[in-house]
Amino acid sequence: MRGGALVAPPDRQAGVDFSQILQNILNGLSIGSVYAIFALGYTLVFSILGIINFAHGAVFTLGAYFTYALTGQRFGFNGLLSNTALPVALPFIVAMLGGATLAGLVSVLVERVAFRPLRQRNADRLLSVVSSLGVAVILVNLIQYLVGAESYSYPSNPFGLSKPAINFGSVERPIPVRSIQIVIFAVALVILLLLTLAINRTMLGKALQAVAEDLTTARLLGINTKRLIVLTFFVSGFLAGLAGTLVGASQSITGPYFGITFGLKGLGVIVLGGLGNVSGAVLGGFVIGLAEAFVPPQFVQYKEAVAFAILFLILLIRPQGLLGRTQVQKV
């Protein structure tokens, strides 16, 4: 009998509902980990060049489409590549890494086309920002032109997970979390760990830090800055592509504009964490994810504004971000 459903269970009237809080925390961590991976690439580029790469969201989108193509699935009828598919069909994990690699290469190309010429001319940094916006416009519309505006999905359950969700609560009071989101969370932690190790423990990382500190001095010290910049863009694009694929696996690729929301919210994430600060990007991602998850259900229509309200507040109160140092002079 369902008649009892009309009476609210006692714990819901008691004010504080701990399972609800736990649910919100888990939801926030899972979406926050996507923001974090996304923002890592953003912030890496900022840390060495002092430039926000607006094409990052488009590379994220491309990565998801590359993976789709590499799994050998067919495209729809609305684009130039109407009803075509690659002759190969790679296993999903391989396709994901392949897609991320391709996204990394595109990111290198973006650097070559939109950033390097301007840097060589010693142009105003604002122009680089604008130029990267131009690249974003090209990439997004190229996707639409080639494969149409429809959404695409990977084969169901690409990671071969045994259950669609895991219950962190009890049977009568379930606190379910989708398994794919746990995968994303784990991947985010692994990436953060690897990246922190790479930056702090390797020669390359040290060189990167030197470049981030001061490009010209680093060059004088004999660091091959050009190669380092290319490498940074590759890593940034790789991470974006990986994030795109993961989100695509969790939620399907929702069209060429797929990455735009992440691109815009990502700005909030990196400013919150501190522009150019790698751990800050991760922290910012989780904070914004949690803030969104804790929006009460009756105000859910304002959820989309949370990241932007935070961005605005942080500019007001602490423009250097949570983990940033006070001097941020770059554009």
Next chain:
Amino acid sequence: MKIRQIQQVLIALLVVSLLAACGGDATPTSAPADSGGSAEPTSSSGQAAPSGEPIPIGVAVAQTSNVSLFGQEQVTGAKIAEQYFNDNGGVNGRPIKLIFQDTAGDEAGAINAFQTLINQDKVVAIVGPTLSQQAFSADPIAVQNKVPVVGPSNTAGGIPQIGEYVSRVSAPVSAVAPNAIRYALDQNPDIKKVAVLYAQNDAFSKSETVVFQRAVTDTYKLELAPVQTFQTTDTDFTTQATAVLNEKPDLVIISGLATDGGNLVKQLRELGYTGPIIGGNGFNTTNIFPVCQRFCDGIILAQAYSYQQESEINQAFRKAYKDAQGKEPPQFSAQAFAGVQVIVEALRKLGDLSSMALEQTREQLNQQILAGTYETPLGQLSFTPEGDINQSTFYVAVIKMNDSGTDGTFEFVK
């Protein structure tokens, strides 16, 4: 200096483009209907190949931008209609010619397209635009110029009231939606509590959810859980899905479009919801199958168009669509077809057009459109005096997915 020369060449190009925009009326596509003597009325009727000067009918839908997903389906449907009616004698022996003007996804684009179709291409009537918001913007232009407009997919309230030259073949949601709830209750009379979600940035979903909510509380006296909203651009619905699960509803009703709606269904199911789900009319497209895959199975939805409708014209349309696109026709294509059909059949009743001035043709055509009754792929339809659609049948379908979850069908139930 070289740079300066390039610069001047580019500026010259910009200026030329300005002038070209202004001088653009030399396009070859314009074919005025009132060009008098050149059109010979053919005496033969019926199946003979139509001849003579084609009658221009405008189609202004979103062929580019992110709205093109719908616009492209409409183009396909309209083109099938052009071919079909020209193969079936055209308009009393004269062929029709569809003139497409892209509106893109915005309001300004719709206005520009309407102006071009009306003043330059001299069309007798227009099918379009794609979005209700664009219709609010462009339809007043057609009303001012006294050109009939048939809206193929404008479902918001207030569209037919824009003016006497505006009608639509897309049923407003109020008519379609409640049928699905009745079906769900028939299947499961124990339903007590209903959770409703809708896409707040989609005009259609927003008006549809009001109808659903009213049906839940007023018509069927069920309990309504706090309403959840999302945006069509959202991809993560964890917050909404867990809030819904907390309410332990017996039925979930979602008004959204294929991608966001499909995603929401998928995440709701993965998180453990097992009860029935009703989808709004935005779910009525095969585009939803790849999004929610096996989790689409069992979604109940109200349809304004069912490809299983058995009329001769629908089966002809369905076959033509399948031959061209390799899948079942979506509602947007069928509605665009119906839009062209309404205009063609009304034109046929006007008789000899060559003796009429364009203004007269447009005016009388509008009267004929509103007066007629049409057997379309959507079923039988006619118009209210204001131009709103009277559609005689609506359909309820249940999605059935194949075992691998890659493809599905809409199983017509009512």
Next chain:
Amino acid sequence: MSDFFNTYGSLIVFMVLNALLALSLYLPLMAGQLSLASPGFFALGGYIAAIMSTKVFHVEAGAYPLGYVLIEMLLAALASGVLALIVGIPSLRLRGIYLALATIAFIEIVRVLSLTLEITGGAVGIFGIPQPFGTPLGYLWLALPLLIVAALAIWRLERVRVGRAFNAIRADELAAGAMGINTTYHKVLAFTLGAILAGIVGVVYAHVLNTWNARQGTFEAGVAYLTYVLIGGSRTVVGPIVGGLALTALPEVLRSLGGESLPTWLNNFLNSGQSIIYGTLIVLSTTFFPQGLITPRLLRFWRRTRASNDQ
């Protein structure tokens, strides 16, 4: 000829209005500030016009009085100005990219609010906005004077003390501050002037479009205005105007180029590839013409050649 004006009347009006929007973005740029906020103020102005004309002023029949439109413009200017101060002051204390980020946040918040609030009509928006003119071309009576006034005002501004301060900040903000220029004051001033202009244009736009909704004034729209400025030229007032006029006309030109004589792939590209062309133009112009096509030097060069020809 009347066919021509009937067909392209709206397009000409859109061209003029977009030139104005380009100017609204050019104003903060004069002081070296990249702002993408114009669409937000533009949306605000449009909502003020839509709400005032459909809910406050009730005009039963006939043309909507121009006086009411002017009142709406005044209100929009006030509201945009105040809001610009609220957004501008905190973010303009900082140097660099922060204004761009704050303005992106601003337009996204405006978009969410206009989707959510009751008074803005949600996703459907507000429709049935009354018309002060019988034909679309009539709007030139509003748009053209507005463009002329704005252009002259900015032209003049560039030649007075405030404009020179803008220029100094753009050239080197630290140096300008050291010279005793109040940089925050001037940056906020430039930003606010741009916001007021965008709000006023929104009023006219809402009447032209007959309807207003949350799809107006998005991030993408901001990128489009930026394109007008950058390609037209970001160093002289002529640049944004030419950019706005030409790039609004460009899609229509491309569309009419796509006749039946061209190969299908090219035709398709011209139809759906406009944005790709836009993006390419942005990248090329930032690299090769960082000041845009129409630069002060070029204007001087033209003036000189004309002068020498006259002699």
